[in-house]
Amino acid sequence: MKLMIQKNELNDAIQQVSKAASTRPAIPILGGIKFEVAHQGLTLTASDTDISIQSFVPVESGERINARIDKPGSVVLPAKFIVEIIKKLPSDEIEIEVGEHFQTRLRSGSSDIQMVGLDPEEFPVLPQMDEHESFAIQGALLKTLIRQTAFAVSTSEQTPVLTGVLWNLQEGRFKFVATDRHRLASRVANVETAPEYRFANVVVAGRTLQEVSRLVPDQGEPVEIVVTDNQILFKIGRVLFYSRLLDGTYPDTSKIIPQQYKTELVLDTRRLTDAIDRAYLMSREEKTNIVRLITLEDGTIEISSSSSELGKVTEQLDAVRIAGEPLRISFNSKYMLDTLKAIDSEQLFIGFNGAMSPIIVKPTEHDHSLHLVLPYRTTG
């Protein structure tokens, strides 16, 4: 294998794939990036067997020459070192040559680097997927769906399926649900699909979605998605992102969403967020993060928190609308802040069914998001 490649192009592709390389590999090959040179260009792949990312650098893009291929071939090089050294090389061009026993030589300006390469035959094979059925979604919309739900996945491996986001797609209605049993975030969007195309109980790891979100440009061509029984593939421009789907049945959360409320509030999103943020600073001192919300007689609400050692924060807020029974409720301020930051509407609706029932938070401007936070059962 031998090629000459532009540093920028190589560096971009390495940054794209490197997150799939294992940082503490069980075997050295899983901490590597596979370089495959063919006449069309260079393909880089990294894989920790759960997720695999592949990026392609074509020989030419339009009129720009990215690489010159002297000899096809392949090798696996250690990701950690490659990620850092490439961007620091002195020249804009890098020559890569693989010799016997995968000994690899990188030359750039005054730098001459010899590396112990590994046998590409030992590198994990990418999942074989039937790409017959797929659908596409705008990158910006996919990022929004991820941002508004993935924060609510569980970080505990006790119930692995909850570390992922539940996906359902039916009649072009694409739905994300995430919950860690303390709060729930859901978001729907309309996408164009083939008639009859549908899936249910597909659970995509939160980590996968965060990485996908990082790779999707804010503007650009739509992301193509292929879903099979146990794998998902995202096609993001020249990048292919494969991830194993999570096993297990996702709990049915549809029944815990109430259809009516005993107390309803409409509030300014920014003001409520800021007030709870201040109360959070006090609640944090007690570790429990407990913040209280009380409806007052005069059409306002009061947000408060206290710490035995530090004191008390009290915030009074005008409600845009307040209806139903008076209420005193306590909740985890950190969870509520996460939820409020996912609301993309100037005003929001909060619905309650008493101090022991889930708190429902929704934007007022559209009906695509629904969030839930469980209250604390406190006395007084």
Place this chain on the structure above:
Amino acid sequence: MKLMIQKNELNDAIQQVSKAASTRPAIPILGGIKFEVAHQGLTLTASDTDISIQSFVPVESGERINARIDKPGSVVLPAKFIVEIIKKLPSDEIEIEVGEHFQTRLRSGSSDIQMVGLDPEEFPVLPQMDEHESFAIQGALLKTLIRQTAFAVSTSEQTPVLTGVLWNLQEGRFKFVATDRHRLASRVANVETAPEYRFANVVVAGRTLQEVSRLVPDQGEPVEIVVTDNQILFKIGRVLFYSRLLDGTYPDTSKIIPQQYKTELVLDTRRLTDAIDRAYLMSREEKTNIVRLITLEDGTIEISSSSSELGKVTEQLDAVRIAGEPLRISFNSKYMLDTLKAIDSEQLFIGFNGAMSPIIVKPTEHDHSLHLVLPYRTTG
């Protein structure tokens, strides 16, 4: 105590003093900020007893009103909470009122915060210093002196005096020396002082200097410095920074600086730094950070490092000047990089007296800096 104060002014002063508050206080009062209100304005003080920082917010600056004093008095409030809550308060004005038992109330817009204040009588007293003798230095110059030396202090508490920077001042020649026994950094500058004003063996904690550097604006009035037997005071605009001096006698380093060299090099600073940075990436894998420098016959030098698992980096560099005996030497690349980043000259001089003697690094453009890095004793 009662006052109304502009949020920005209060926030700036809190950010200035807060670094002196203890993050894990032995007693709660050391984790606090003392608020003292007099008719002229508000004085804030934080102290962990080693360092103390004080900042003053006058009632007026020029035509701007910063505060309105209703009742003088004082209280100590917890730094960690105060630092975060003040900048998040909703209104540009904050009212602070202290009631019985130092119960303190902060009001700003819709926020009402009650805090458990502490008795200011229990707060550490600032060192009493004879401010009769002092000298001044331009802020930017002081920052340069700190930046070019403080990185080389020891991080080990085994020899506490080496965690500080040695200061000497005589006939207006102000000198900084720092060493951790593996490398040494020194810098001199000329300052204006009263005739006969001098001091020697003053050792200022590295941590103090880093914090002072953070507080000194890039442009502004000169910093005034008062040195006594066991304390130092920096006057930085409205901020007073007190620090205990380190005890002990600083080792005499003057004898280890050679007067002549067997091998002399002049190199481009940027190119040498980049080449060693790349070799460092490889050397890091071996934990020892060993990088080799070899003079070659053709007027170039070779920088190299190797890792048994990863491979080898070789860098060839043209020397601007190369004189004396041929040389092979090994050193810690991390220490050398720190040193090179402190050189403010396009080219630098390196002097050697064989593979076992200290490496001397100096800028070529001026004679104010001198750096030393000990070589590794390696075979081959």
